[in-house]
Amino acid sequence: MTSQTNLPEIADVLIIGAGASGGVAARRLVDAGLSVVALEQGEWQDATQYRGAYWDWELGALKTWSSNPNVRQSPADYPVDVSDSDMGVINFNGVGGATILFNAVWMRLTPDDFRRRSANGVGDDWPISYEELQPFYERTDREIGVSGLAGDPVYPPPNDEFPLPPFNLRPGALKVARAVASKGWHWWPPTNAIITANYDGRRGCVLRGACQTGCNEGAKSSIDVTHWKPAVKAGCNLVTGARVRRILLDEGGLAAGAEWLDVDGGVHVQRARIVLCAANGVGTARLLLASAGEGHPDGLANSSGLVGRHLMLHPLAKVTGFFAEPLESWEGPFATDLTVLEFANVDRSRGHVAPVKWSMHHGGAGPVAEGLKVLTEQAPGGEHHARFRTRFGRTIGWTIMAEDMPDENNRVTLSPDLVDSSGLPAPKVRYRYNDDVLRALTWNVERSSDILRDAGAFEIETLNPGMADAHLMGTARMGDDPKTSVVDRWGMSHDVPNLGIIDGSIFVTASCVNPTSTICALALRTAERLIDTRAEWREPKVPVVPAAPAGRPRAEAPAPASPVFSAGERERLAALADALLPGDEVMPPASGVDVAGAGLDRVLSARPDLAEILHTLLAEPVSDPLAWLGALKDRSAADHRQLLIAVAGAYYTDKRIKDLVGYPGQPETPHRPDRGVPAYMEEGLLDHLFAAQ
């Protein structure tokens, strides 16, 4: 953490939130010689401690490295109230923001995404065009180190070379590419924010597949690596553990700084000439609403009443195909093996409007996640191992992602009762699926299932709709009219001219592609604009600091219960584990690998938080394990899941079990990109796209 005493009294620019957008802006602004202070509620991450390189990565992924803040519950997080929402939201709070956990799919919006209403009569138009953003996309692509194959006729111009070659197609992806090409449909190798070879002092991807719990190598272009480290080196003052409580104005209504709380509850004021919100599509709306005051009782920058409204997520469906042959689907990267944009346009003849993108990936699940899934879905008992064998390492999946439409009733407000670890109101998300989007998902699920069958899948599993989303957009939309938008075409507030917003809040349409490339390009564009117009900046006066409650130290996570388990508790766990994992002709039962002994101790060393619920569950005698498990599931699905995590974790992290299921762990396998003409091009699998041009 930067020492607080070193901070400039008045920074040129104050950035709130050290995620993707904040990093891109900070790096550019300090390079231009401006003094920048950034306040981040979380901390720097130590890449050597990401669990991907260790035996317990899957256990960590279910708690400390979960993308769900309501599961992580770390003091750096704020909870999100999703009790009245069709979809949950996910994030990460720390330097790098959600890019610490992101999948690094890196795509640009298309020109039509910026003019959805004029082009297709739905949604809205942005006040800016793709062409205005294009130079900023190109610059951020180079800074990030994007890998991909140039020349996609469907991808936005100019289709010049990417800094790095794409990932090679894995055998499973090749089967799928053949199936898609035989229909004459679009497909293309992925564009990822992952370096496929050494680049810019960073080590290329080693295919661990643990991208969603942080990349040990720095091959994934999380923004702490690509932007925050260079920004700090160039003089940016990044303060971690600094939670902004509200943005402050001067008496003339200019943004004059922000009030923030340190981890001990100390209250600080940082003054600045420009304030930029970079707290993401939920965090920024929360902060603006929490900054209500005299003259703006409904929140700051909110004369339109639109702060928090038009929340757009990316409704998702998941389609998984099971294949007879081993595909080693645990191997990395997790992101995308290939992309299908055949249906990423508006065509009403399909019976829906929403454009949809398909991303193919090869699963990414290790044995604990796969074992847990089988335990969750099946009745306990004998079929577990047979089912596990059909799944593990043999799946290919589609993530089907639909463009959300802006709806002002989908919104972020402040929760009346939920607070974060500093006692500040948590955001409440209220989101309803759009009927057209649901039709679009179903239409695409059917066709993407057919493709997997054509590629050889003998069984298809679908989740439609499903999953929480991390693409948080639209809650402070951009526009030329202050009555219908929150910020102008440069990302600056209509109401407060020196207050900018640079995260996904300012999106007008959602597109059906992942947003972070566009978030970063927009942040760079705003930073450039501020540099160019510096001579015109108005100087704010001393901030007015209305009375507010004293800060309070952050509530720490409760200390874990004792990891010491009695003989009786272990006996009960052994009986339950054997009922869940009884053993068959290949696999030993749970007791065969001491799940309730060394296995339990191993799990607790990685997940001490499980001790409390296990002590509670194992307190009473268990006479009939199967009946006991059924009753627990009926009584509390959450407690039942914790028990399954402990059992699957203890069993599938055992060395003998890993050998039996053929899991090598997450070894380093340096990726060697194909520098010649890739085999799929030689095979002509892209020819139909060039012929159609």
Ligand SMILES: Cc1cc2nc3c(=O)[nH]c(=O)nc-3n(C[C@H](O)[C@H](O)[C@H](O)COP(=O)(O)OP(=O)(O)OC[C@H]3O[C@@H](n4cnc5c(N)ncnc54)[C@H](O)[C@@H]3O)c2cc1C
């Ligand atoms: C699991 C997962 C997978 C994803 N995969 C992809 C993908 O493949 N492709 C893609 O394009 N996108 C993906 N995303 C989304 C992507 O990470 C986000 O779009 C991007 O990080 C958003 O950048 P941002 O700057 O808006 O906010 P964030 O990166 O979320 O950063 C916001 C920061 O602000 C801080 N903050 C918030 N409030 C305060 C406050 N009051 N005071 C101080 N600090 C505060 C937070 O702690 C956080 O660090 C994924 C995200 C997740 C979680």
Ligand code: SF4
């Ligand atoms: S697969 Fe590549 S990008 Fe993903 S965590 Fe491993 S090294 Fe990093």
